[in-house]
Amino acid sequence: MVAQLQSPKPKLAVTWDALPPDYVLPDDPVENIQQPWLAAALTDALGAANRTQPQMLMGSNFGLVATVNKKIVVKAPDWFYVPQVKPIAEGKIRRSYTPNLEGEPVAVVMEFLSDTEGGELSIRATPPYGKLYYYEQILKVPTYVTYDPYELSLEVRCLQEGCYQRQAPDSHGRYWIEELELFLGIWYGERLGQTINWLRWWDGEGNLLLWSSEQAERLAAKLRELGVDPQQL
Template identity: 65%
Template sequence: MILQIPSTKTEPTITWESLPTDFVLPDDPVENIQQPTLAAALTDALGAASLIQSEMLIGSNFGLVATINNKAVVKAPDWFYVSKVYPVTKGTVRRSYTQNLEGEPVSIVMEFLSESECGEFSVRSTPPYGKLYFYQYILQVPTYVIYDPYEPSLEVRCLENGKYNIQELNSQGQVWIPELELFLGIWSGERLGQSMNWLRWWDRSGNLLLWSAEQSEQEHLRAEQERLRAEQERLRADKLAAKLRELGIDPDALT
């Protein structure tokens, strides 16, 4: 006879409920000084490429909510994306987001590592829940990105059969993000006077999605080139008209 020892681990009961109006959302300080600029740059590029629609929700350090065993749990990723949410009542400010109740499930979450370990890889399955556990088993987010700007290094986990699998980088060091149909990779350079290792988007053809400032600069250069071409055409026309007059020909009579 074989003694069977029952497992003491029980599956959590997960529900999607509104936060109480008096619920105090976490207001922890940003652990990575680069986090706000990294998040803003990711969103800026999507906006400059006209890829953000009104029904989407893109946020940074914003509470994602699940009720686990009748207790509200909130995690605030450094960046996240939801493809479609329900509009809030006019005059109401969205304080947090509860998937399935307020709209579609969260599609992408990103965490940017700080110089000290802060639970981005944690699979702790009891309160306080680890971030990896929460995104994988509770929210079941299809794509979880962990980025270390100090190395720099990029890990993208995709949910397959209920578990995260790390995706391989392509030859350019990029990973395909199916929810946005874009590649994500690391780019070293400057934005708004700040030089660092940025996370950036590339389209299917390998074209870098420009930030709005880069797009404005590109448009400025294009306009300047057009102005120079027009000026060169004017100078050539003036030179030709002067030559015709030397030959006794009125250039105005030729038009």
């Protein structure tokens, strides 16, 4: 019998260096039309529920930066959340985010699945790093969510002892996202003329966080019940 030798883990020297002002960030197109809709809806619901604060950072297709073995690495997730970042100078525009240098580590990352090389579940440990490997071993993001809107597959992985572990959903098929103190699940319905399977938030009591458009519709309905025409206001 031939002994199987385990490949040594690559050595990672990770630093959090400022991105050079002239660094050209990747500008790849999104893989499908649903990605911007899904990301925008997640942020909209949090804002409508007053769960966003000025010090937070949420974004979509926005570069998260680390320097690995003296080389800059950038990944742009479909959605991410950072609890607290440092303010930027007046008149400046944040064009990327380097954890620890510009604020707290990234707390939650979401990717909507595609079939591209080095994709959302890739554990490639050499450049170009797979996304799962990058979030797990380099950025060390506590919660990594992957969603396939076509297969309706939602998976949540949490960092435990340095490695991601798949989490089990509750009886409603939802996952508790500790960093936001909310449940995340799939919901089918219409938003802004698009009827698809959305990712949505529920609070700890199981109440759905409404989008701003839903809140406006409910307010309009209440006004009509009171005999007030919302369009006359």
